[in-house]
Amino acid sequence: MTLDGLQPTILLPALVAGLLVLATHIPLGREVLRRGIIFIDLAIAQIAGLGIVIASALGFEVGGWRAQVSAVIAALTGALCLRWMEKKTPEHLEAVIGVSFVAAACAAIVVMSHDPHAGEHLQELLVGQILWTTWAGLLPLALVTAGVLAGWFGLNLKASPLGFYLLFALTITASVQVVGVYLVFASLIVPALAAGGRLIRAGAIGSAGYVLGLLASGLFDLPAGAAIVLALVGVATLGGKAAPKIEHR
Amino acid sequence: MVAHHKNLNYLADWLGLTVVGELEPKPGMEPTASHLAGLLDVLKATPARMVLRAAYEPPKASEWLTSRASIPAVELPYTVGGSAGAKDLFGLFDDTLNRLLQAAP
DSSP states (O other): OOOGGGOOHHHHHHHHHHHHHHHHHHHHHHHHHTTTTTHHHHHHHHHHHHHHHHHHHHTTBBBBBHHHHHHHHHHHHHHHHHHHHHHHHGGGGHHHHHHHHHHHHHHHHHHHOOOTHHHHHHHHHHHHOOOOOOTTTHHHHHHHHHHHIIIIISOGGGGGGGHHHHHHHHHOOOHHHHHHHHHHHHHHHHHHHOOOOOOOHHHHHHHHHHHHHHHHHHHHHHHHHHHHHHHHHHHHHHHHHHHHSOOOO | OEESSSOHHHHHHHTTTTOEEHHHHSSSOOHHHHHHHHHHHHHHHSOSSSSEETTOOOSHHHHHHHHHOOOOEEEEEESSTTSTSSSSSSHHHHHHHHHHHHHHH
């Protein structure tokens, strides 16, 4: 255990990134749990990744705005297709989501097989890169967070299924590139699940998870993203009660 | 200089460069906060002139270090086909040396 491993200049941007992610993922996660479509974030994240891989194969610079637009378009298209499936065969929706996840992953592999650069980006999405966050790099995430929250609570887009899917696609595309898909999943599901749908309590659980995970990474030399996921699960198990307040359809 | 991962030792040896640290010790696995803290400490004692990565390695880590340490980030083709200039073995060496010289004239 070493105190030298704790450097605020490294940990603080990562923590702020985590809090921004929690701000959108907790309310959206509550809705995901209510709808019972737990793995939609994996599918949408993978589809967004496919968008980036396709952009890279077309020669666009990864990190450039064209790749981001490609990712958002892919994610929105995926979300709209899932919304359409939800209307057509609601009983099969989770299965369709699973199939989409696997199909998007394999489509990305096929596209990547011809592009030497593209492979690293997909791996980045899974493994997570929260420690690479810079203050300047937080700006796009902050803007997306503000926009999504404004749409969710302000325009009451949460009332419409289409609004949910579109905001969800936007949020996931942005956050998965900052914290990786495992943290996206954990931030979406774990606090909302443990707090029984109560937002403030979920926020407390989520924030505690991020703080403890980052501290553990610095103190015990652990990979940051993975440590945060485990800390979220730990805090949720100790501090939360899955109260039967989430109505299922 | 700093490497993304410890895969540039032959190049460093040949050119007489010193690798003072690496961003991602285990390829594909995210670093720990204490490793990055240690790297920044090392850089305070022995500053690096640039951070190098292979073309197949993701740029985010190098961008993080660039914003922190104000040193240029250089992407090297690493193999034939890794960049437009590295069409054959000669191109590989020419392109690699050009990129290094551009970052540290």
